[in-house]
Amino acid sequence: MTRIDENPGRPRAAVTVRGLVKHYGETRALDGVDLEVREGTVHGVLGPNGAGKTTLVRCLSTLIRPDAGEAFVAGYDVVRQPRQLRRVIGLTGQYASVDEKLSGHENLYMIGRLLDLTRKEARSRSEALLERFSLTEAARRPVNTYSGGMRRRLDLAASMIGSPAVLYLDEPTTGLDPRTRNEVWQEIRRMVGDGATVLLTTQYMEEAEQLAGELTVVDRGKVVAGGAIEELKAKVGGRTLRIRPADPLQLRPTATALDDFGLTGPGSATVDSQSGTVLVPILSDEQLTAVVGAVTARGITVAAINTELPSLDEVFLSLTGHKTTDSQDTTPARMEVAV
Secondary structure, three states, X not given: OXXXXXXXXXOOEEEEEEEEEEEEXXXXXXXXXXXXXXXXXXXXXXXXXXXXXXXXXXXXXXXXXXXXXXXXXXOEEOOOOHHHHHOOEEEEOOOOOOOOOOEHHHHXXXXXXXXXXXXXXXXXXXXXXXXXXXXXXXXXXXXXXXXHHHHHHHHXXXXXXXXXXXXXXXXXOOOOXXXXXXXXXXXXXXXXXXXXXXXXXXXXXXXXXXXXXXXXXXXXXXXXXXXXXXXXHHHHOOEEXXXXXXXXXXXXXXXXXXXXXXXXXXXXXXXXXXXXXXXXXXXXXXXXXXXXXXXXXXXXXXXXXXXXXXXXXXXXHHHHOOOOOOOOOOOOOOOOOOO
């Protein structure tokens, strides 16, 4: 089996998944998942608790073997070429997996040597990552003296020491304080800028919007939507028109005018006194034009008008029927190592 080639003229796919299936007894954790991740990007995978996100990552990192379908990562077949694949990927799971008896530097140096870095390369790369993740002062201390946040940062550094072509980050910033989370985000952006590809599972909407160029939404083992964030927002619809009258005293008359015209449904126009605007749900461009016309027909002067797409939280809720949570994927922990 050789590395697959991409079609000329198309951006190269770092990850290609077709019809991936994984069962745990009667539970269908993955139910025919299709996914394509463009090279040199951050691709976010969102889904409610138990949707199959972690199972997907485990399959793509060769920790478990899928029951059906096919997947290629960095050009390698996940099932038939696991050894070659493991040399070009990195993985940070939901929980830190570093050796607590070793120091932070020893952990990174050991992993670097296992990845065939020279002693000099392993040492310099370890020191650089320890500095980037603000762990230099604790570098020689045993990891069992580290705080939870420090262990998490070390675990992330360990996944990056081999400069992987594809990096899997499964809920990477869970439990981190805002400053450390920003450090992690900065390092992810740096890696992507250097050409790496990141597959990110997260339930933090801010994290997805900050990092991901494209998203795949999964629910009950199936892909329910995918695309750029703005595209997903547009698919859900439900734009909101925000109108600011030049005269603040015209807020209530503006809302009344819209209700009287019956363009948006009784009582659907709401007044936001704090921002001095009237909010109106809009389902089409034609409706937007009619709403503006209704306001001006009443002789109300408009100082500003803009439309807002739904938030990513609202998109998530619309697509899956679930609210976003910080709970983890409850896929069974039983692991089958593919060899």
